[in-house]
Amino acid sequence: MSVRPTRGEGEQNSDPRIERSRRVIQEATVDELASVGYGGLRIESIARRAGVGKATIYRHWSGKQDLVESTLAMIKEDMVAPGEGTVRERVTSILTWLASYLTDSRASSVMPALVSAAQFDKSVAEFHFRFTSERRHAMIDLLSEGVQTGELRSDLDAELAAEMLAGVLFYRRLMTDRPFPSEEVGNLVATVLGSAD
Amino acid sequence: MSVRPTRGEGEQNSDPRIERSRRVIQEATVDELASVGYGGLRIESIARRAGVGKATIYRHWSGKQDLVESTLAMIKEDMVAPGEGTVRERVTSILTWLASYLTDSRASSVMPALVSAAQFDKSVAEFHFRFTSERRHAMIDLLSEGVQTGELRSDLDAELAAEMLAGVLFYRRLMTDRPFPSEEVGNLVATVLGSAD
DNA sequence: GACTTATGAAACGACATCGTTTCGCAGCAG
DNA sequence: CTGCTGCGAAACGATGTCGTTTCATAAGTC
Secondary structure (H helix, E strand, O other): OOOOOOOOOOOOOHHHHHHHHHHHHHHHHEEEEEEEHHHOHHHHHHHOOOOOOOOHHHHHHHOOHHEEEEEEEHHHHHHHOOOOOOHHHHHHHHHHHHHHHHHOOOOOOHHHHHHHHHHOOOHHHHHHHHHHHHHHHHHHHHHHHHHOOOOOOOOHHHHHHHHHHHHHHHHHHHHHHOOOOOHHHHHHHHHHHHHOO | OOOOOOOOOOOOOOOHHHHHHHHHHHHHHHHHHHHOOOHHHOOHHHHHHHOOHHHHHHHHOOOOHHHHHHHHHHHHHOOOOOOOOOHHHHHHHHHHHHHHHOOOOOOOHHHHHHHHHHHHOOOHHEEEEEEEHHHHHHHHHHHHHHHHHOOOOOOOOOOEHHHHHHHHHHHHHHHHOOOOOHHHHHHHHHHHHHHOO
């Protein structure tokens, strides 16, 4: 992915400046992605925001695509946290996290930027669809588990339910100027899964 | 909106070449929007696709933004058709149209392009949100009508239901590589509104 | 402390796109 | 038929971005 990791993947470089440069550059890339999107990305803007020379960027990555790919991979790493509890609780927790991510965060535009870029850039699309698919199937599996254990109604269509839940959050973020408030995720879950007895 | 409609809005120009030029240029703009998105739009590409000189474009519009705005307005005009029947039938018909538009059509990427552009371009965002809001409220009103007449369950949350319905279609189109098949819209409507008795 | 090396700043050529202008031609009006 | 005008093609300067190179400096190693 990166062009010149002077040493191998996991090994630590002797010079801390290298890792630091990579970190601040990728952070700046996230910020730029969020503020101008993939199409508006300018290497010079990233360098300026990172307080770094353009040359330093090209020392570590072969170009824009390389940098973005490695940054997206980093974002994916940061994305975590299933949790404990009943199916209903875990579903609510995942969606609450997603709602906050699409609302509050400094990075609330990162995911929209990814969605946008995927529409017209093949390599971004590949990443985006694979990434989304993983999270989607995690949710579907979770809902299926709930159906099998009897926690959720037996006639629930897990796949459709997963798409409705995430769909509403993304719809609100992408199609309106009122992103879905994370406080209302409970209502949403109750509506889609049915109220608890 | 346009810069030099030699005569006023509705009047007919004496020279048919003018109207023809405007038409083929806007059609080419739609195609380009669908294939490379707003950020990737190049005036020269539009000119080439339209079989037109670049100068002709600048004769009719002041620049890229002017052209896109007037083209989006045109797209909006083309978007029609409530229909007749029960609330359930009208809802199904609207969503079936939307599903086809996001699936089959030559223009299946126009709306995603709009969504994408709206994330980072202020003037596009204004258009996009207003446009979406209109269609959303039409759907909400329709569902409310169904609740009031007793055709739909009285505890239905019209707003949330509208967002779930459209949300699933957009989620499928933007977040996966399997757009929602228009044949399955019936199932979707039944799931969200509840099966008919 | 002496060396090594990554860094930030700046300038570079190459290239793409913008919006303008020019020009000869062809379609239209009368 | 004749004059007019919108047209397509081409070339233009201006601008902005890319990816590279150079160079003195400062941060690192040993």
